[in-house]
Amino acid sequence: MAIYRGTCHCGGVAVDYETAVPPGETEVRACQCSFCRMHGAQAVSDPGGKLSFAEKVPGALRRYSFALKTADYILCGTCGAYLGAVLSDDAGGGYGIVNILVLDTPELFTQAPQPFVYDAESVAARIDRRRARWTPLAPA
Numbered sequence: 001m002a003i004y005r006g007t008c009h010c011g012g013v014a015v016d017y018e019t020a021v022p023p024g025e026t027e028v029r030a031c032q033c034s035f036c037r038m039h040g041a042q043a044v045s046d047p048g049g050k051l052s053f054a055e056k057v058p059g060a061l062r063r064y065s066f067a068l069k070t071a072d073y074i075l076c077g078t079c080g081a082y083l084g085a086v087l088s089d090d091a092g093g094g095y096g097i098v099n100i101l102v103l104d105t106p107e108l109f110t111q112a113p114q115p116f117v118y119d120a121e122s123v124a125a126r127i128d129r130r131r132a133r134w135t136p137l138a139p140a
């Protein structure tokens with residue numbers, strides 16, 4: 001397993017993404033929801049990996065949810081960077097994705113971002129997809 005580390009712009013929130021999948025073989029997803037489009041987010045996940053978000057400066061880590069509220073989007077409240085998302089507690093929690101743009105080495109993820117539209121999914125289908133495809137969360 002390799003660990004890809006990242007932080008927001010100011011260093012207030014950190015992320016560790018651990019995976020055995022080579023970054024060049026990792027699917028990069030450009031979710032087309034209104035939030036991800038605004039950030040130009042490029043998400044990756046590995047069901048066999050581990051993901052953790054850590055607050056390095058007290059109060060920096062902010063969670064934002066909208067619409068169906070099945071995910072919490074992890075942001076830095078100081079610098080505004082978007083680091084990734086986790087399944088909301090109401091949806092069972094425990095899984096997440098990372099925005100590769102906050103990693104130290106985003107250039108290693110060489111696949112062209114593929115646009116995905118999930119609008120037609122039911123709430124149950126959305127939660128099931130995330131449990132199957134997102135990365136299990138590990139304690140930071």
Ligand SMILES: [Zn+2]
Nearest residue numbers: 008010076079
């Ligand atoms: Zn920050």
